[in-house]
Amino acid sequence: MTHEPNAIPSRLDPERVPRRDLLGLTALWTAAGTLFFSVVGMMRIPKAAVLSSPSKKFRVALPDTLAPGVAYVPPGRSVALFKDEKGVHAISTICTHLGCIVRPETAGFECPCHGSRYDAAGVVTKGPAPKSLPWLKVVNAGGQFTVDEGATVPPGTKVSA
Amino acid sequence: MKKNKYLLLLSSLGTLILLVGAAVQENFGKDWRKIQATAHSDEGPIPVQLRQIVNGTLRTSDRCVSCHVAMGPGEQSVTGSPLLVQHKKVVHDPAEYGCAICHGGQGQATEKEAAHGEVEFWPEPMLPASRSYAGCGTCHATLHVPNHQTYLRARATFERLDCRTCHRVNDRGGTVRPGGGSLEGPDLSRVGLAGYAADWYPRHLQHVSDAASATAPSPPPSAPPSAWKTAFAPVSGEDQAAVKTYLDLLVGAPQFVEAKSVFNSSGCLGCHKISGVGGDEATDLSRAGERDPGQLPFHEVAGRPTLENWLGEHFRSPSGVVANSRMPALAVSDQDIDWLTFYVLSLRRRELPSTYVPRDRVRATKLGEREYADDGATLFGTFCAGCHGPKGLGRRSPGMPSFPSIASPGFLALASDDFLIATIRQGRPGRRMPGWERDGGLTRDDIAKVVAWLRETSGTQAKPDPKPRRWVETGQGTADKDLGKRLYAASCSGCHGDKGQGIEGPALNNQILLANATDTFLAETISGGREGTSMQGFLAGSSSRRSLSPQEIEAVIAFIRTWEVTRK
Amino acid sequence: MSVKEPPSAPTALQEFVTNLKAAPRRIAETAVRSGTPDTDRTRSTFxxxxxxLHLHAVRTHRWTLRWAATLGLGIASVAAFLLTLITGVLLMFYYKPYTDVAYQSIKDIHFVVPTGRLIRNIHRWAANVMVVTVILHMARAFYTAAYRKPREFNWLIGMGLLVVTLGLSFTGYLLPWDQLAYWAITIGANIAxxxxxxxxxxxLTDVFDPGGLQKLLLLGSDAVGAEALxxxxxxxxxxLPLALxxxxxxxxxxxxxxxxxxKPADVDQRLGTPTVPTYPVFTMAPNKTYQLAAIVRGRTPAVGRGPENTVPSMPHLFYAELGVFMLTVLVxxxxxVWSDAPxxxxxxxxxxxNPAKAPWYFLGLQELVAFSAFAGGxxxxxxxxxxxxxxxxxxxSDVGTGLWCGGPGGWPLVRRSIAVGLGIALAVEAFIIRFGWLREWIPGIPQLVITVVNPGTVITLLYGAWSVWMVRRFSSARAGALALFTCFLCGFVVLTIIGTYFRGPNWGFYWSPADWPKH
Incomplete structure (x- = not known):
């Protein structure tokens, strides 16, 4: 069918192919980009930038009466410290199964939640725990020891007193 | 529609630019990030992240360690920028206490000005670095601090006796043992807190005799001879007492203690209260160090608008900074004004969780122990010197009635101990002298000590008075009250007020005065005057005042006594 | 002879693989069923x-798409609301509504929460922008007489929205728990x-105390505290968000x-021919592009009339709304970015x-409340x-619907009412600032007298008198409404400006904060 310019098209005519709307597309994509950028920015909010729990590094002074093989647990921390003639080491007391706090026993650790058992070096001897208890980094700073709960060291690492 | 597309495009672009700018600013532009980027520890560069010290009991989250990284727990080895230095060794571990509880400021902030509290709407700016030890006052109330003179003498004695030869105190002194190892004597910087052996002197002497005697184990040949043989000499009892005073005050904050000793020489507690002790003429100072500089007037204060500067000006010229102030300007040296400023800055006694209330504060507030030493000189310095002058010779300040001289020999010769004690105990109700036993918290013992000190410094005892307390009415001839009234109006009312209410001179109608002053006291004072004041003797008279005969003086006394309300 | 076997039907496994491969495209197709909106039909289905989106009509009238018709204020209000909603939800991750930790949580949001400072600022500014746009939108609806039949009830809904918006702003004001918040709400509760x-x-208070009840319901206690928070x-x-x-x-x-x-009754003449060729919609044409669920009585896009002056909402209204939305976001x-929330x-x-000031939109009222809390509040x-x-x-009446300042009187009346409104408000304010009010002249005067005779009631009466005069002059309720609305709008602006910038400690009048007395 012929097509007269300036005539109001009738609904019965086939559709005219519209010209590509560069301005509109640019505008829309810019808007979409801005909104996408802002959504990504907003998604950063739930991830806290700083945790309100106490610092992972803490200083501890071992009591003089601490016998070798006896655990010292600083109040409020999930760490067991030991001192013997080779030095001082720290073992995390967070059970590797589901996170309960293990109890230092005479030779090793025992978890009250599901019965995992560890030996004196933190190696799993019994129960559902998948890994041994990690040894935590200890630094000797002039008589006082600083334990870093966020850093692990190979088992057997001891820091001389 | 085209307009709308342009609108959409331009607004989106504008928003995008702003958001990107904000993102860049937050992720790259922050000062703490820049500082941490230059920092490194023994193990290499440190992770760049916000750091904070959290104390759940004190409810603080101090982010100072985001910039001052090396002061954080376990981060001592971090270096890089000039900010990254370790915290000085202090009594309390910053890793537990955080920073703001001692230093003030806004611990939650992460930008410098906000963190230092130097922004509007943060009422507690950080203490200036030179006065950091004023922060001890947030929790502590050091006990038994003497006046400044006593403190200086105690410290000088300690220095003179060369105790620092073996002992380290406040980062000075101490020698290493011959043969190596530790210092000869323990570090005494905190023995006021930790305690020390009460029999230190006999034990020192024991060491000396051990070193000298043949029964002592002989030192290895290569070692130098025992220092005890020559270093320690006997110490007099007076010096021992001074050393004890000094040791008891070694709490790891020497400036704090000295400032308090200056305070205890300035008599501020004569009008002000701290933690419930003191006079009630003026504001409670317990938290004066926490005042918000944003609420204070600074038009009379030179320099920056800080609380420090305001306090200094307050001491120099109180009515310039506090409207209608009745505080006399302190005529003391600049050094003393600095000390007083220091001490007032330390008055930040906020409510604390029970696990953090120190022993000294419990003893001061709950167990009634004193923050000032209880010798007469310190008591006078703490409570009386502010009004009556450092030597008790009275004080005059422009625009206000003068404070009487209580240590002049003339006065003390007339005033019996009973008179002094009663006056101090009951004060002058309605006037500025508080009743120290009832309201001020002093015991009779304290008051007696003050009186004893007054007598001792002036060297004057009370003249015994053979006459009865009241002899005017019953004496030879009845005294004429009407004559007394006329004479009073003519000669006395100018200074003492027409109703005896007191203007320049003391209030003569005060019931406590009338109850305790004997007629001899009144007669002698009127006759002979009070040296050092404008009260001249009326017996002799002068070119400006007529003289009064003894009978006229008795008439005046009789008139004055009519103001006395006798309880039946 | 080989029998041609029909092609075997695909096995189940082959079908499974084919379907799996086609799944992504099919997911897209089933999610967005309308296709690219390039024909009227696809634009409609979009x-x-x-x-x-289907709250919108498929076609929009050209008249209402003009900027001058609405200034986009309704969409701007919705945009501001969406901004406050989204930023508000994000803030809820960190804000703690308990008196001992609320302030700290706001400080944390400002200093350590990632993007927290910007989000909080946006929340505060969008809230203020929303109050402004809502008031302006109401003014637009009034001046274009858009409340007339059949839109009367929508006007009432709009007023409900205004009240809820102010309520949202007021309740949010307390949450930071700072001095500004605490004392502003103390004032608000005492006005209640x-x-x-x-x-x-x-x-009567012992037996009938609506005031006390209102305050108790608002605060949950007799003073602003944890219960109120x-x-x-x-x-x-x-x-309130659900209500909104x-x-x-x-x-x-x-x-x-x-x-x-x-729209005005003669809208077609006013519009003229469209610049963009559009398919006319003939309601008698076949293949109408949307389905009617049922035959219903009521107003719908006109049925049985000639061609409408409408354009497809997609893209015309779409761009208009998006444009206004992004402009609001930009603002x-x-x-x-420029200014922190206080x-x-x-x-x-x-x-x-001292001075304790209510949020800015209530400062005009606080100006009046300074004389009588009941009258002003x-x-x-x-x-x-x-x-x-x-x-x-x-x-x-229906004269002038859809036209700015439509109706008897028109723009000249509005102009005069602006002058009257500003003049009366300024004159009364100047009077009370210079001379005080009844209590300054007659110290023992009973409060009830002041409750009845105070600047608020005086201004209201004067405005009312002007409005009545206009009603009689033009014999038209619309003229009176134009006069009254304009007067109150001007009065609101004057009182709010005075309350914001010229009132200092003890509610004294000061030309500038530099003149405020020092402590």
Whole structure:
């Protein structure tokens, strides 16, 4: 069918192919980009930038009466410290199964939640725990020891007193 | 529609630019990030992240360690920028206490000005670095601090006796043992807190005799001879007492203690209260160090608008900074004004969780122990010197009635101990002298000590008075009250007020005065005057005042006594 | 001879693989069923095939798309609301509505929460922008007489939205728990208690105390404290937003059912020919592009008339709305980047702010409240609300609908009313600033007299008198409404400006904050 310019098209005519709307597309994509950028920015909010729990590094002074093989647990921390003639080491007391706090026993650790058992070096001897208890980094700073709960060291690492 | 597309495009672009700018600013532009980027520890560069010290009991989250990284727990080895230095060794571990509880400021902030509290709407700016030890006052109330003179003498004695030869105190002194190892004597910087052996002197002497005697184990040949043989000499009892005073005050904050000793020489507690002790003429100072500089007037204060500067000006010229102030300007040296400023800055006694209330504060507030030493000189310095002058010779300040001289020999010769004690105990109700036993918290013992000190410094005892307390009415001839009234109006009312209410001179109608002053006291004072004041003797008279005969003086006394309300 | 076997049907496994491979494309196709909106049909399905979009009509009238028709204020209000909603939800991750930790949580949001400072600033600015746009939108609806039949009820819904918006802003004001918040809400609660002014004067308070009840319901206690905070939090994050969303849905629905936005009766002549060729919609044409669920009585896009002057909503209305939305976002983000949301010292019940100021939109009222809490806080706002609510029911003519300042009087009347409104407000303010009011001249005067005779009631009466005069002059309720609305709008502006910039400690008048007396 012929097509007269300036005539109001009738609904019965086939559709005219519209010209590509560069301005509109640019505008829309810019808007979409801005909104996408802002959504990504907003998604950063739930991830806290700083945790309100106490610092992972803490200083501890071992009591003089601490016998070798006896655990010292600083109040409020999930760490067991030991001192013997080779030095001082720290073992995390967070059970590797589901996170309960293990109890230092005479030779090793025992978890009250599901019965995992560890030996004196933190190696799993019994129960559902998948890994041994990690040894935590200890630094000797002039008589006082600083334990870093966020850093692990190979088992057997001891820091001389 | 085209307009709308342009609108959409331009607004989106504008928003995008702003958001990107904000993102860049937050992720790259922050000062703490820049500082941490230059920092490194023994193990290499440190992770760049916000750091904070959290104390759940004190409810603080101090982010100072985001910039001052090396002061954080376990981060001592971090270096890089000039900010990254370790915290000085202090009594309390910053890793537990955080920073703001001692230093003030806004611990939650992460930008410098906000963190230092130097922004509007943060009422507690950080203490200036030179006065950091004023922060001890947030929790502590050091006990038994003497006046400044006593403190200086105690410290000088300690220095003179060369105790620092073996002992380290406040980062000075101490020698290493011959043969190596530790210092000869323990570090005494905190023995006021930790305690020390009460029999230190006999034990020192024991060491000396051990070193000298043949029964002592002989030192290895290569070692130098025992220092005890020559270093320690006997110490007099007076010096021992001074050393004890000094040791008891070694709490790891020497400036704090000295400032308090200056305070205890300035008599501020004569009008002000701290933690419930003191006079009630003026504001409670317990938290004066926490005042918000944003609420204070600074038009009379030179320099920056800080609380420090305001306090200094307050001491120099109180009515310039506090409207209608009745505080006399302190005529003391600049050094003393600095000390007083220091001490007032330390008055930040906020409510604390029970696990953090120190022993000294419990003893001061709950167990009634004193923050000032209880010798007469310190008591006078703490409570009386502010009004009556450092030597008790009275004080005059422009625009206000003068404070009487209580240590002049003339006065003390007339005033019996009973008179002094009663006056101090009951004060002058309605006037500025508080009743120290009832309201001020002093015991009779304290008051007696003050009186004893007054007598001792002036060297004057009370003249015994053979006459009865009241002899005017019953004496030879009845005294004429009407004559007394006329004479009073003519000669006395100018200074003492027409109703005896007191203007320049003391209030003569005060019931406590009338109850305790004997007629001899009144007669002698009127006759002979009070040296050092404008009260001249009326017996002799002068070119400006007529003289009064003894009978006229008795008439005046009789008139004055009519103001006395006798309880039946 | 080989029998040609028909091609075997695909096995189940082959079908499975084919379907799996086609799945992504099919997911896209089933999610967006309408296809690219390049024909009128697809443009229509784009709108009504989407649950969020189908609140819009498929076609929009060209008249209402013009900028001058609405200034985009309605969309700007919705945009501001969406901004506050989203930023508000994000803030809820960190804000703690308990008096001992609220202030700290705001400080944390400002200093350590990632993007927290910007989000909080946007929240505050968008809230202020929303109050402004809502008031301007109401003014636009009034001046274009868009409240007339059949839109009367939508006007009332709009007023409900105004009240809920102010309520949202007011409840949010308390949450930072700083000095600004605490004392502003103390004032607000005491205004709620102000009926006591009247019941006290009449000696009725013991038996009839609506004021006390209002304050108790608001605060949950007799002073602003932890109970008030949690109540305001509940109102702010749940009750009022839900109320707003519900009212908004009704508001938009009503716009649809009322036949779109208000237009003048001779709109077709005013418009002229369209510049963009569009398919005319003949309602008698076949293949109408949307389905009718049922035959219903009521106003719908015109049935049985000639070609409409409408254009497809997609893309015309789409771009207009998006444009306004992004402009609002730009304004709010720009304000947020430039200026921080205020946060003063921690709330201290023992130290009143001086001056203690209500949020800015209530400062005009606070100006009046300085004389009589009841008159300024309850009477005048009630008169205003009732007056606004009655407008569509008192002005029932249809002259000038859809045109700015339409109706008898027109722009000249509005111009004169601006002068009268500003003049009366400024004159009364100047008077009270210079001479004080009744209590300064007659110290023992009973409060009840002041409750009746105070600047608020005086201004209201004077405005009312002007409005009545205009009614009689033009024999038209619309003229009176134009006069009254304009006067109140001007009065609101004058009082708010004075309350914001020229009132200092003890509510004294100061030309500048530099003149405020020092402590």
């Amino acid at each position: 709108i009504f095939g989407n649950v969020f 208690q102000s009926p006591r002014e009247v019941t006290d004067a009449l000696g 949690i109540r305001f939090y509940l109102l702010h994050v749940m009750i 969303a519900a009212l908004l849905s009704v508001h938009f629905w009503r716009v649809r059912k009322d036949g779109g936005l208000a 709010c983000v720009a304000l947020s 946060l003063k010292e921690l709330a201290n019940p023992l130290v009143p702010e 309850i009477v005048v706002p009630s008169i205003v609300l009732i007056g606004l609510g009655l407008i569509p029911y008192l002005d029932r």
